[in-house]
Amino acid sequence: MTEPAQPLSRRELLTRAAGLAAVAPIAAPFVNRRRYELFASTPWAQEFSERAVRLVREATVIDMLCPLKIAGDDVEGWMKDPSSFSEADFAYYRESGIDVFHPTGGGSSGRDSHENVRTYLGEWNGFIAHHPDWFVRVTDSSHLDRVNESGRIGVILGLQNSAHFNDVDDVDVFHGLGQRVSQLTYNSQNRIATGTMEGRDGGISDFGEDVVRRMNEVGMAVDVSHCGDRTTLDAFEISTRPVLITHSNARALNP
Template identity: 45%
Template sequence: MTTLPRISRRRMLGGAAASAAVAFPMINTGSYRLHAASPKTYSKRAVDLIAQSLVIDMLGVLKITLTNDFYAAPMTPQDRADFKAASITGMHHSYGIGGPDAYSEVLSYMGQSLGYCSRNPDVFTLIDKAADLDLAKKQGKVGVILGVQSSEHFRTPADVKLFHQIGQRCSQLTYNAQNLLGSGSTERVDGGVTDFGVSIIEAMNKVGMLVDVSHCGPRTTLDAIEISPRPIAITHSNCRALVDHPRLKTDEAIKALAAKGGVMGITGVRMFVRDREPTGIGHIADHVDHVAKLVGIEHVGIGTDADLNGYDDMEPEAYARLKASYKSSYGFRDKIDTDGFDHPMKIYDLTEELIRRNYSDKNIAAVLGGNFRRLLAQTWGG
């Protein structure tokens, strides 16, 4: 659901304390406290799994922000501690930018993102090919995958190559509304991928840019899967079979995606996780279970659709503006974040839940990032 009305979308305040992230073994319990500011402990198995696995969040923005201040300001010690503790190998930093000024606004957004990463090379590294994710893991850095959650900045197919050269590696065809490529998920009628959309998908495949259909309508989603010769992604969505929400994907779409070799990232946005209270991490894992049972474990991953801390501690005015910017069909409740999935170490909590559900180490590693690593290699090379 990450969107950007004019360059930047949202600002997150708070997070864990600004102390160094160091592992403290709890010898008597066989568990570990991994963030000096957090009282939580995690099992040795979970800690070892994350240490040994690529962890790829296929929609994890650097910071939820409503202003440009974040990109201009230096990283705080708190930010550094939080990114270290999170153990994210690859983060797909992507906003929804559309409208008549999309071309210039995406250029500005990408320039700001590139500048921020280049000014903090001890924390971030930019991802170009799949092998860069392996290097990021080795170096203990966060690999930043630049994307856009709309393709309205592509005025012609030639623009796809231009933005690929700048650094864009993933593009969602539509946001929630209709555009020149196809229909969004909250449109009343979905006419599918247009002729222009076909030309953009062809151009994306030619340069090696991942096609994303997370916010696309049902017909546009199915059309894109069929049209693209390469597998594509649903980087951040959940299962319509579990929650009847227009932004979520039907079993038909999930089966079609898997049949072409695609991967679906499960999100922690509350109203996409469960349609009633309580809504916790176990309900996120229910969507992992559903995809795994429906099409196989090799087609499911993670796309949190948030920054490290989530949405619910935004400034009240910004939080209200965020909710007001969506159609009523989004069905926001009091909270946007899922309980327990709103802090830098949330991937550890999800890993513990998958362990409780008797997933094997191999399958957990696939969900954490192995599946998206495979898909990105097929799309990008390397």
């Protein structure tokens, strides 16, 4: 019989899960005998099995849509003054169970998008450099090992629009600034592709095709969240590397 859920702090819960992993072979069948309640004193209280907790504890968990905080006042302050990010702030994220954050910016579709994105990436690079003991910028897969080994938090820099690419060579420029993911467009039409809110989906343009190919060459992932159906299918056809859909729902489940 399953025992009643027991309230635990997150730290206690993960510590117990780590103990389970140490004594039980991963390949062995797992029988769920206990459940734990996480965030018991909050409106977000939920029960989790030991198996679920152990999977999170053993995996490298990457959140591909996390601006650190939805309300951006704190984040804006941290970017302007990295020293204002405290040890308590770091502990909050370190204890979340998320190992790598992708604090994707909304990008910009206006004439200033190129400079706005330069500023955005510059602020993030400065923030990470200010806290080398807490954060590591993830620019290739080997950096994920550094995250796991060091206890630091990984950061993948990306944008939810590619309008800042004024020409194909800009892909190289922004790759050099640390960008590793670029969503082709954000809901609307740009020079590269068509967003999901447009009435007519023209797919990826000739310029957009060149951009996708250059992204493949330099090692920048193509993201088709917020993109139209034709654009998404075009990306699958054009790209020689895996295409990401970092934050979307299956239409059959969420029409």
